[in-house]
Amino acid sequence: MSPVITLTNNREILQKDSPIVYSYNDQIIPLLGAVDRLRDLGVMQEGVNLPINLPTLVVIGDQSSGKSSVLESLAEISLPRIRTRVPLILMLQQNNQEEISLKYKNTNLLVTENHIAEAITKATEEVAGKGKGVCKTPLTLIVKKKKGIPNLTMIDLPGITPLPVGEQISEIIMDYIKQEDVLILNVLSAASVDFSTCESIQMSQKVDKTGRRTLAVVTKVDKFPEDVLDKVRDNIGLGYICVRNRIGDETLQEARTKEARLFENHQILSKLKKSMAGVPALAERLMYLQSKAIVKCLPDMDSKINEKISSYSNELNKLPRHLTSFVEATTTCVRIIASSKTSLNNILFEGLFNEYPRHMDMMRGGSVRIVEMIDEYNKELEGCLNIIDNGKDFLVDELERLEKPIEATTLHDLYFSLMESHVDRISMIPTNFVEKIWKYLENVIITVLSKFDNYPQLVFLVELAAKRLVARKKKLSVDWVNDIVAMEKSTHFSSDPEFYKWNSQLSGQRNEIIQIINDSSRSNWNVKIEGFGEVDVGHLRGCKRFLAQAFDLKMWVFARWKLVLKRLSDYIPMHVIFCVQKLVTEEFDGILGDLMEPNSENGLQWMLESSSVANERRRLRNGLMVLKWSRDVAADLKRKFGE
Incomplete structure (x- = not known):
C-alpha cells in the first residue's frame, strides 16, 4: 500500500504518520519545545505558571453517528465496532517504555495493539453489564510509545439515544x-x-454558548452527500x-486513501474547502485549536513575567545598598x-511634614505638636492652683x-512647710512633661531616619547614636528641672514686683474680712475675696484665736x-524648646x-552585609536574569505562534 496523499493548504504532502501525529509534530511540538525551554530556564521557580497540558478532546454525538470511528481514524488505534456504553478515556503518551494498558475499577490490564478492541469490549461488559445499560465508570486506555504518538487525551462518550438510558447518558455527557x-x-x-436541532449540538450549546470550544464533525458524507x-x-x-x-474490514490506511480520493474526485464533495474535508484536515484543525x-x-504569561521583573527590581532596590569602601x-x-x-528642622520649627505621609498623626507640624504638649502641661499646672x-x-x-x-512653730515656719508640701505634690508634672517632649523628639528622629531604608546598617548605627544624644540631653533637662523644683521648695525668693504687689493686695483684705466675720447682724456670709472669688465664711463665726494669722498665712x-x-x-517649656533647638541646629552633626573611632573597625562594620541580605540579593539577581531570558523566549514564542 502506497503512502496516503493528503491536501493541506493546497499543498500535497507525503504523510506516513497518522493524521493527528503528523499535525501534532507540525504544530504542537515546536510550541511545546519553546514552552520546555522556558521550563528549563526555571521560570516556574520564579512563580510564573506555564501552559503545560493540552486541552482534552471530548467526543460526543448521537448513537451510531460514528464517534468511535472518528477517534480511531485520528489516532490509528482500532476500537470496538459496538455501541459505546461507558466513557473511554484514551491517553496517548510519548514514553521510553512502550506499553498499552487498560485501567478500570481496580484492574490494570496490559494488552497488545491487536487486542485493544477485544479488551475494551470485555471491560465494558464487566463495568456496565452485558445488556444495553450504560455506566459512568470510565475505562482508561493508556498508549505509551517512544515515537509516532502525541501527548494527548481524548474521551469517547456513550452516544445519545432515546432509550430509557438516554437521561443517564445526557448526565454523563454534561459532566465531561x-x-x-x-x-x-x-x-x-x-x-x-x-x-x-441535533440533541448533541443543543447540549454543547448549553455549556459553550459562544461555541469557542465546539467543533462539529460530519460523518458518513460518502453515503449522504446531497445536502x-x-x-x-x-x-x-x-x-x-x-x-x-x-467501512467493514478496511484497514485504517485503506480508509484514509479512499477518503482522500473521495474529497478529491466526488462531484459534490470535491467542492468542499480543503480545510473542511478529511481526517487530516480534522487533525490539523484540532492541533491548531490545541496550540491556540x-x-x-x-499574554498572561508575558504579563506575569513583566510583573515579576518589576517586583524583583523593586525588592532589589529596597535592599540595603552594598557599601564598598570606608569612604x-x-x-x-x-x-x-x-x-x-x-x-527635623522642617518638622519641628517650620511645620513641614509632607515627606512623611504615612506618619501624619505624629509628624503634623512638630512645632504645633510641641505647643500642644506645652498647653497640656500648663492646663495641668493651672488645675493645681486650688490644691x-x-x-x-x-x-x-x-x-x-x-x-x-507644736513647739517653736512660727508663722513663717508654717508658710515654708506648706509651700514645700505643695511644691512636692506637683514635682513630677514638670519632670513628666520634659520626658514626654524628649520621647517625642526621639520618635521623630527615628521616623526621619526610616526614609533611608536602603542603608539599614548605617541607619541602625545613626539611630543608636541619636538615641544616646537624646538620652544625654534628656538627663540634663530632667536634672535642671529637678533643680528648679528643689529651689522652689527650699528657696523662697522673688524680686518680681508684681508678686509683692499682689501679696500686699491679698493681705490688705484681712481687717475687712475679719470685721465681716465678726458682724453678728449679717444674714448672708458669702463675701468676695480677691483671688478666691465669692467665699462662704459663715463657718468662721465666733472664731477669734489665730484668725488674723490664718488669713495672712493663706494669702x-x-x-x-x-x-x-x-x-x-x-521656664520649663522655654528651657526644653531651647534645648531641642540647640540639639537640631548645633549638636545633631556631632553624631558622626x-x-x-580611632580605628577603622566601625567603618568596616558599616560596610558588612548580613548573610541573609546577601542571599536575598543573590536570589533576586538570579531571578531577574531568569525572568529576562524567559521574557525574550516568550516574546519569540509570541512572534512565531501568536495571532
Missing part, C-alpha cells in the same frame, strides 16, 4: 463537556435533517469538518545626618495647723503658689563624631 478546559468534538451524521454543502454553511461553533468513516489554547496563555560609608553617613537634620485648700473650707486648714501645739501661700506655677509654666 461542562469543564472549561476541554474541546468538544461534536460528531453529526450526514443523514441528519438539521444539524442545529452536505448546504448543511455546513450554517454558523456553528468552530465550524464543520466532513470525514469518511472506515497554549498561545492564548502567552563611601562615611560619605553616605554624612549625607544621612545632614538630610535628617534638615527634615492649697486641701479640700477644706476657707481658712480651716490654716487654723488647724496654727492650733496644733502669703496663695500669692507665692501663683508665682511658683507661673515660673514653672514659663560619635560613630567614628
